[in-house]
Amino acid sequence: MRICKWWLLAGCGIVILSIIGVGVASAEELLPLRALGHAVHQAAARDLEPFLVQWRTYGLADVRELLFREAALPYPAYDVGYLLNTWASPIITQYFEPLNEWLERAPLPGFPADWPSGMIEALTFDGKIYAIPMRAVNNVLHYNKNYFEQRHVELPTTIEELFEAAKKLTFIREDGVRVYGMAFYGMPTIIYEVLIALARAWGPDAGVITPDYRVVCNKPPMVTVLSKLHELYTYGALPPDVFLYEVSDSVRMFQMGQVAMVFHPADYYRRFNDPSASQVAGNTGLSLIPPAADYKGVLPGSISFMTFWSFVIPKNLPYERKELAWEFIRRLSTPEAQLHAAIYNANAPTRLSVLYSDDFKAAAPYAEIAGKALSIARVPLPAFDSIMEAVDIFGTYAHMAIKGEMAPQEAMDRAAEELRALLAAEGLLRE
C-alpha cells in the first residue's frame, strides 16, 4: 500500500492536535484548591482545610523555583503558594496578586495590627501588600542537658562561653560513640543562617548584609565567629562533615545524641523530645543564643534571624480561583487556626495575640523562648534579586575560613568585595 505524503502529513497533524486537545481539556478538571509549598505547610494545614486541597510539596529550592515559574504562566498550576521572606524582592509584584482589595472586600480580623510590623513592611511595595505572613521561624540554642551535667558545664550566658562549652562538650561516650560539642546545617547554601545568628550576638548590625544594603561580613563580629568556628573545627568539636549537613542531618545528629548543641527553630523542641524519633527525648533544653560578653545585660540574646512564610496568590489566576484562594487564606489566618497549627504541627504563629496567648504557652513548652526570640529577631538578609548568588558567595568563603583554607579576615574581605559588586550591579549598594 502506498500513501501520498500529503495525506500522511495531514494525518500526523490531526493525531498530534488531538493529543494536545485532550491534554488541554483534561487540564480544565481541577480539584477545589491547589496549594504549592513545603511539607511543613501541608502538616500545618491538617485538620484546618476548609475544603478539599490538592497539595504539592517540595524542598526549599524547588518551592522557590516552581512558585515563580508557575506564577509566570498564563494559567498557573496552583492557587495558593507559600513564599519565604528572603524571596520577597520587588519581583513579586510582577507575579503575585496585590491583596489590598481582597482585604477590603473580605477583611482578615486583626490585620495588620496583630502581625509584626516588620513582616508587613517586608511584603509591601508601593503601598500594596502582596502576601500574608503565616509561619515564623527563628533559631535558638537546643542543648543536651545530660551532657552538660556529665561534663560539669554551665549553660553559657555569653557567646564566648558557648564556644568554650563546645570544646568541653566534645568527648567519647562510654559506648565508644564520639560526641561533638556543636553542629549546624553547614551546606554553603544555608550556612549563612547559623553564622548570622551567631554574629548577631554582637548586635543587630552584625551579619552579612544589613537591611539598608551595607556589606558587613568582613567586620569583627562575623570574622570572630569564623575564627572561633575554625578553632572548634581544628579541635574536633564540630563534625568533620558538617559542611555537608542539611537541616535534617543536624537534627538527626542531635536526636542520636552525637551532638551537644545545635541551632534550630524553637518548635524543633517537639521533635527533639519525641521518644519515637529521638534518643535524647526528655533530656533537652532550649535557650536564646547568648549575646557577646560586651552586650551581656544590654541584649537579652543574640538578635537571631527570623524567616517567615507567607501566603501568596498568583496574579494570572482567573477571578473565581483567586476568590477560592483568598477564602483559604482567611480561614487559615484566624487566631484559632494559627493556634491549632502552632500546637499540633509545631510552628511559631505570626499573630502576636496567639504568640503571647496563655493557650499557646500552656500547650507549647517552648512558647516562652519562641516569643522572646521572635520579639528581637530580624530577617537574616534583605531581599534582592541576586540573593541566592550572595548566599553562595558568602557560604563558599565561610567554608574556606572555617576549614582553614583561608584566613577568616581575608576570606570575608574577598566575600565582601564580590557582594558589593553584586549589590552595585542592582543599584542597591550603600556604604
Added chain:
Amino acid sequence: MKTARPYRHYRIPWYLTGVFPFTLLLCIVLLVPTVWTLFISLHNWRFGYPMRFTGLSNYRAVLSDPWFWRSVRITLIFTVSTVLAEFALGLSFALILLQKFPFRKLWIALLLSPYAISPVVAAASWKYLLNPAGMVNYLLSFLKLPPVPWLSNSAVALISLCITNVWLSYPFIMLIAYSAISSLPLEMFEAPLVDGASYWQRFRYVTFPLISPALLIAIVFRLIIALRTFDIVWLMTQGGPVRATELLGIQLYRVGFRYWQFGTGSAIAWMIFLMTLCIAIPYIKLTYRRVT
C-alpha cells in the same frame, strides 16, 4: 540506467508511517530546546525581567570567569579519570568473566548489578558509606587506619565522586567488551596458539585490535556522559566542599536554576555542548572514514 524519479511521483512506503510521528516528536524535543537555548544565550535574561539582546557578552562573561575555568579543570579531571578507571576495570572484568570458573553466571550478575541501580539511590547509599562514621571508615579502623574525610575534604571529595561514578558505570564498558570478545571467531586464535603465543601476546596482538572499534564506541559514549554528570555530584556534595567538586553541570544548574540567570546559564550549556562535540566529531569522522 536508472533515472531520477520526478518529484511528484515520490511515495513513502507505508511501513514508515508508524515511525514518522515519533521522529517528528524527537526532532521537536531535541532541536527546539537546542535552538532556543542558543537564542537565550545571546540575550541578557533574568527571571522577572525582559530579554535584552547582548550578542556574545554572556560567552565573554563566562570565559572570563575564573570559577568557570576551575569547573572546566575539575570536569576534565573527573571525566578522564573515571573513564580510564571504568575502561581498565570493565575490560579486566570482561576478560575474567570469559574464563571458566565456578558460579561464573552469578558473578556476571553481581558485577552487572551496579548498572541496574538508579544514580539517586547509588549516591544516597555511597553518601552514607562515606560518612565519617560510615562503613568505609569503620572497615579502615579494623586495619588500624585513621578515618578519611571522604566528602568533606576538598582534595578527597573529587576522588570519592570518581569512585562512585566508576562503580556505577564500569558495567557499561564491561558489557561492551564482553560482547565484543565473545563474538570473535575462535579461528582467529588458532594460529597464535599454534605459534605458542602467551595469553598477553594473544590479547595484545589479536584480541585488543579486533575489539578496539567496540571499545572506542564505549569510551566515546562514556566520555560524553561523564562530561555532563550532575546527579551524583549534586546529591553527594552539591559541588562542595568549597566548590571543589563543582563540575560544569553543577555550575550550569546553579547559575540557571538558582540564580535565574538564563542567558549565562544557556551560554554555559552551549560551552558543554561544544566540548561534547569536540569528543564526538573526531569519532564520527573516524567511523565515516572506516565505512567509506
